[in-house]
Amino acid sequence: MLRTLLHKTLLTAIAILLGGLAVVAQTNVVKGTALSFKAEENTAVDYRWEIYSVDAGTTVNLTSNTHISEEYTFNVSGNYQVKVYPVDKLSRCLGEPLVLAVTVAGDAPTLIFDDLSTPYVCSANNGVNPRAEIACTVNYTGPLPWTFKYSVDREPALLPPGADEIWTSTFDFVVTIRNTSGRKSRSEIMIVEAKSISGLEIVENIDDHRVEIDVLGLPDTKFLDFEPTVMAGTLQSYKANILRHDPNITPTSPASSKRYEIFIPDGATVLNENTILLADELHSELTFDIQWGDELGAKEVKLIEKNGFNCYGDTISADINVIETFLVDLGGDKDVCKGDEITLTPSINMDGTFTYAWSTGETSESIQVSQAGNYRLTVTETNLNKTSSVSVQVNLLDLPLVDLGEDYELADGEIKTLDAGLNDAYLWSNGETTRTINVDKSGLYFVTVSGANGCQASDEINITSVNDVFAIELGGDIQACINDEVILNPNPSITQNYKFKWSTGEETQTISVSESKTYSVVVTDDVGNVKRDEIAVLFNALPIVDLGADRYIYEDETVTLDAGNAEAGLTYLWNTGATTQTIDVTVGGEYSVIITNANGCSNTGKMTLTSNGGKKFTVDLGDDIEICEGDRAYLEPIIDREIDATYKWIPVGSTDKGIYVDKKGKYCVEVSDAFGNKETACVDLLINASPIVDLGDDINLDAGETALLDAGNEDSFYQWSTGAISQVIEVGSAGTYSVAVTNPKNCIGRDEVKVSFPQGEEFVGFPSGFTPNGDGNNDVLYVRGNNIKTVAFIIYNRGGQQIFQSNRLEIGWDGTYKGQLQRMDAYIYYLNVTFDNGTSVQKRGEVTLVN
Template structure:
């Protein structure tokens, strides 16, 4: 078996410690030749390591591979500080970027030289930086590329020199025709990210990590003692030349077992049940507690007995695929030499599998098959009584799935519904359904054409709800005819039991019409409701139908009452009450106090009540009443008769109060004459007086209009009053005027 050396360049973004030779104070580690971003000449980078001697950055001069470009010096200013801050803000790992303090790169520091202080911080990622580095920037001005990118025709080296004279300098070179693209190919496509790294002796290695800043990567050489083996065999795995700042490592993965996962040299025992490509991973623990894993591939061949996979049943008209276990050659009994064959006939098929692990043979028998044909008994409809159950049994196949979720051939059900069973095999499926109906004990009802029989009539009774019937008169039909009153019972029988129903037929009688009324006297302006009884249907002489008739006029009323056995008539006479209210006052107006004599001229009444509108009442037939204060009074007379009828009439009495005098001037000088603004009237029940000055400002307001206002709180002049009066009869009025206060 061949042995192969697996080399993996791991792009874990860690910066490892670089050991410098004693004679070197600077070591160039790598160049990002083809940078991402535009213009490219502002985004290229050189990574180097400072030795044991600190280096002042003002000593640095650079000779670029593009010799037409001058070195513009190192700039450290607010712009570069912001670039560093932006880069640090996007670092997702544990690294950090600094600018030199005091213009000096510390001893043993890791440094990245950027070709312009105008670099773009978004194109070449520092996100996975895990170490502390220093960054210095060439002053702005060069936008052309400082390095020669890939060219298949450029076979001469390109040279870079970093010179810190008089302390030290270093020169490295690379070949543009050896730069690789992102797929590791020598091609002009996908060249962004092409880079070259240098060992301590300046030997170049070409790689491409895409748009990734030139931060140091981990590397490891992985080797298997055999890359092709039989299943169940063992192989030795070796990891060597580990580079980078790592804290540990281990082996993992594969379908077999690893003897010593934490050793650089270990043994992998492959699985006896697995064939194909087996992937083993060597993992390293990074400085930020992250893990990077990279694969080692083993080709596991079949070392066990041959086998054939695929269906063993061939359905009518179908073709199936049979596949042999992995090997390097195949010989089937039908002459085929491929790993898989298609067959469309039943029979036994044999294959011999050849390989480095032997030539085992396997056979499989393919039988003819068909889709199941399922039926259910009993079915397709089943009727059971409420509370009972039935067993449904499926046949025609070997596996079943019911709509209830059960998977047995027989199920027991007690609820109504449609039950479906499905069976399937490699050749198809089939289903069958049964409808189960649940029947209750019958509910028997009787429908009667009439519930009352008049002389000589018959009624038809019809029973329903059962299958057979037995009546109490011995008849067994669902419908019977009866001609006599009585109680008739029927017993109905169904598949789930019996039930009875009863119908009573009464003897019909001729109607006897009657009319009732709360009164036979109709009061003026009222109505009466007449009520008829003795029949089933009623028609009144005024056209009203129904047992009640509301009337508003006196007269004779007839009602025609009927039922199935005949009809009858009744009548009632309603008389009109002649009550009439009227009175005559001997005087209707005058000065208070005013005495009025009232003459009651009403007719057809037995009692009466007077209301004089001033709070006084009387039940005297012809009263005399004195109105002591002014106002317009409505006098009501209400009369009644012995039948409960009432009538009312009213008249207005106007009483004038000539004593209401409102002065227009007062002289509050305590001489007893016109000292107070006051007024009075027998018609006044209450009053509110408000005094205003000439500017409309309120001076005073009071309700004791009799005591009045003496004007003591104002100076002489003309004032204005507003008087709001409520009279004894409820009327309200407002008076306005001027008042001259003389002092």
């Protein structure tokens, strides 16, 4: 039970003082709640406290005579008035009471979480996306004020803005959920920690406290490679991956039909938009050009995309630097050794169409140079005729000196010293790294020396001996075709025992080679005589030929066979005798072609054409089809010629010419003619969801009440039985209201609701209080009813002064008198109404103004 002396509800509701007593607003509690009450203290008066049961008509006098009453327990549900009379201590005169209305509910507080505005929402993106807002409503019964928190997918609880102290029984708040999965996901929103401020916990009913919502994933838009630096005035191309895009929606289509939007800086123009469906059939490649203006500096190209449900993805951007002209760079000075070449290639800080003019007279992008000098390059961007120049110094480095002398013949037992001269480093053919080596055997000796500047030079000497008795010969360099067998043999001049050592590591007399390179062999006889020889072998590539897979050829059909490889130096020879790249054939058979390239290498391609009875025909089911839930589509193939056709539908198995389908999926038809020829066509059937329309349960209205009927399904077309075409209508009369909702896919959903007044056809009334605080809720006191012909509505203040009068239902009291908002108090009303049937009614009573 709630026990408090200074109840927060009462203190919060205190608004003004009247005769030294505090005026408080109505409060709501549950049965069993104990409360004490407090008025503003005045030492000149005593206080008389009463608890009056409006329903039972009984009064309980409290014993307290101070400005604070003793505690009273409300054990019976119903409506009560807490009254406190000021009693003058000298005259003992009883003043006018202050009255506090208390409503005692019989049950503990409950809470129902419902009324989501849509069955699905968009994911929150990296900007503002109103379609991602989930409008939530929480309905509460229990003592005011109250509070709650909510949790999304069991994450830590959050307090909605304004929910720290709620003074209404219905609370609306907005939730946004981010979903970057790319797919629809289901999220749960649950109310947690719900309670009254006074500490009463909400009765737990988990199903009433949670709702599930489908959150659509963000489109995963991505920019592909682009040039980050561009020159002012140039046309640049850009690419991005987006969701599957309908190619029939062009840049001139209405903005509402496009699923993407390109944002560019002022002065730039988007041109040549185009989309191509990618192989996964789920995405498209968007290409577009931007004609850049003359404004320089850092720019940004943005792209935002929405899916089929109008959900906007994250905005992606490409950072671009617009420059006045381009820069060309050849790097720093270059050093090249005499006899070597260096390649000069410019780097340019932007993309474009360029021409090149070197100081050497060459016009290629890169040049090879082997001489010292200053080389200058002028590059021209051909679209805008702008130029940029750069130069580079090339220095020629001297080679180290090395001379092993003339070939030399050793005398019997002689040792020869070979000297590579004074250099920085040495590498001999026998692996030694000294300046000199001593040799006493025949052979080809060579050395590579390095100078201080890093340049290298080589020399070789052939040492023979008077004791040499054999010679070897690998022959001249060889050119062969890939897949040819090339056998290398040193062919010793005399027959005796030898040891062979090839550069491949093999130790046989002959080797088979298949790689383009230089091969060498060292041959040694039994007494140590050595001979060395080398040979270069080049394997040339075969021409590529592919006539395609074997196929059928129909009556009167001409098939073109293409050997491909239309390059210089190729020759063709078909088994038909033709020598052209392509031939046209009209009969079945095996066809082959031999292609020979300029190196004499040949390759062969074959293809078999099988003659087939009948004439070639094609089958078409048209474009993919979209229908609404509950509808069905009729599929019938179009055949381009008259044939005696039979049909087989996959996967349904029907053999009819046409079929009706109503389930999502791919449908194919296999059409056969009398000769057994078969052709297949397929089509995808997509099922678009019809809008779910729920106007709720039938509605009973009290006097003065209206109801809002919401058809939901934002961005749809609405047709109400009243003729209205808005999503939400307000009704205040009895009847059956229906609506038909058509979504952007032209699918229709319907619902109806009955509105009635239990009081009967002729009734009149208005609320017991109103709050003219400008919040748009219950700001004006209107007279409401059915079949009213005339009305007289008058308001008096406590002093009996008339402060408002109206003879029209559409004019109500806004709580002001002579332009001034009146204070919180109970005001006297007088109401006289005549109905259409001639009967009339008069009412008099009090209405409370709370501000």
